[in-house]
Amino acid sequence: MDPAASTSPVPTPLPEARAYCPTTTFGKTHREGALLVDVREADEVAALAFDAPDVVHLPLSSFERRFAELPRDRELVLACAVGVRSLKATYYLMYQGYANVANLSGGIQRWAAKGFPVRGSLEPTFAAGGCCGGSVAAEPSAAVQGCGCDDGACGCEGGGCDC
C-alpha cells in the first residue's frame, strides 16, 4: 500500500489567539487606536452597542465574505456577546494572515458589567449602575482602568486588571 494514501496532510497550526479583558480592550480602543470589530448580528447591535471611538460592525454571518474590508495595518479587537463567536472570527483572521488581532473575552456582556461605555438598553442581569435602560457610564471607574494581570494570554498591561 502506498504510504501516501494512508496519510492526510495537516494544515499549519494556528497559534493561540490573544485574549483581552475589557480593561485592556478599553485602553487599546480608546487610547492606542485599535479598531473594535463587533461580529454580532444587526438586531443585537441595535439593542446594545459598544461606545468606542472606532467600531466596525461585521456580522459573523457575512464574515467570510467581507473580512477583507478590515485593515491589516492596525490592531483589531474582535468582540461579540460573550466572546465565543468573536474567537472564531479572530482565528479566521489569523488564518487569513492578519498579524495583530485579539479577542475580547466575555464580550459586550463583560464589558458592560465592568462599567465600560455602551449605547442602548441593558438587560436587567447586567444593568448594575445603569438607569431606566439608558446609556451607562461614559468612562469606567478608576479601579478598572489599567491592568496588572500577569497572565500572558490576557496581554494586559498596567494595574487593576479584572481578568
Add this chain to the structure above:
Amino acid sequence: MNVKVLGPGCANCKATVTLIEQVAKAKGLDVTIEKVEELRDIIAYGVMATPAVVIDGEVVHVGGRPSQAKVEQLLGA
C-alpha cells in the same frame, strides 16, 4: 482514505460522522474517520461554517450535514 469531520460536536456534526461511517461500511470502503472539534484546529483548514468534511487533506464539503448521496459521491462509493 482519511476522512476528517470538522465541527464543535453539535448534532449535525455527529450525524455527519454517523452517515459517513454507515456509507463506508455499506460500500465496504477502507475509511479512517477522525473528528476535529477544537475551534483553532477547525479554522486552520480555513473553514468557518461547520460541519465540514476533509478527505485526504482536502476540504470537500462545508456548512451543513451532507446528504447521503453527497457522502457517497465524496467517498467515491
